[in-house]
Amino acid sequence: MNQERARHGAWLALAALSLIWSYNWIVMKQALAYAGPFTFSALRYVGGTTVLFGLLLVRREPLKPPPFWPTLGIGLTQTAGFQALVQWALVSGGAGKTALLAYTMPFWAIALAWPLLGTRPDARQRRATALAAAGLLLVIAPWQGLGSLPSVLLALAGGLSWAAGTVLAKRLFVRHADVGLLRVSAWQMLYGTLLLVLLAIVIPQPPVQWTPPFLAAVVYNVLLASGLGWAMWLLLVQRLPTHVASLTSLAIPLMGVLLAWLILHEQPGPFEWAGIALIATALLSLRRAAGAG
DSSP, X not given: OHHHHHHHHHHHHHHHHHHHHHHHHHHHHHHTTTSOHHHXXXXXXXXXXXXXXXXXXXXXXXXXXXXXXHHHHHIIIIIIIHHHHHHHHHHHSOHHHHHHHHTTHHHHHHHHHHHHXXXXXXXXXXXXXXXXXXHHHHHHOGGGOOOXXXXXXXXXXXXXXXXXXXXXXXXXXXXXTTSOHHHHHHHHXXXXXXXXXXXXXXXXXXXXXXXXXXXXXXXXXXXXXXXXXHHHHHHHHHHSOHHHHHHHTTHHHHHHHHHHHHHSOOOOOHXXXXXXXXXXXXXXXXXHXXXXX
């Protein structure tokens, strides 16, 4: 019963995370009109780290660092590597394409989980992976052009970095079952943030324009996309198998396409609708399999 409740909580977290992160790709792109990519990344994660450590204090949880090297690895890949690469990709790439290319993460994660975790997807999971891959390909529609080559490569590298962080986080939770989720979230973000701040200092950036839209973007990222968002993501990684947790992240770009349709009136084409249907089918298959397990 407790295990079922934990899984149910993970799927609720996914629903909330999908809304927060899908909209944030638009927010991040707009923020770059007022600050450099590394400056904005440093600002949002300094704030997000503060929020997480504040939550630890409010909840009276111990501030003791989790195992150093695994947590450092998560921070450098999931926080610093992923954020720096995708934010850099957004400089010359569109928010939609960059987001979709970054969400090749699940397929990198499944490949990395085999040698690092010794996990192989079963037949149903392989079918869901194939469906999801076909769906993402249709939504990206590379035959229609992908835009700037440097932006494409940076977004793909960001997806790989995020995948590495996801697998490292899963290995940490498996080997140290008693480590607190919020404590891992806070400390890995602190380690990653230190590198982001260093990048913001050493790489020339345009001066920040402290306009109301930029301040709103920072607040959204600090409270929701960074602080709460990454804590919810690690909750998914902790409670679901690696291949399931990583593939469920495809709900986020799927939600992004639907939000663009509802809010920005960007009508999806036939290929996008077909891709959405395939991804949704794959996610439903994973949800049933997880519930049955």
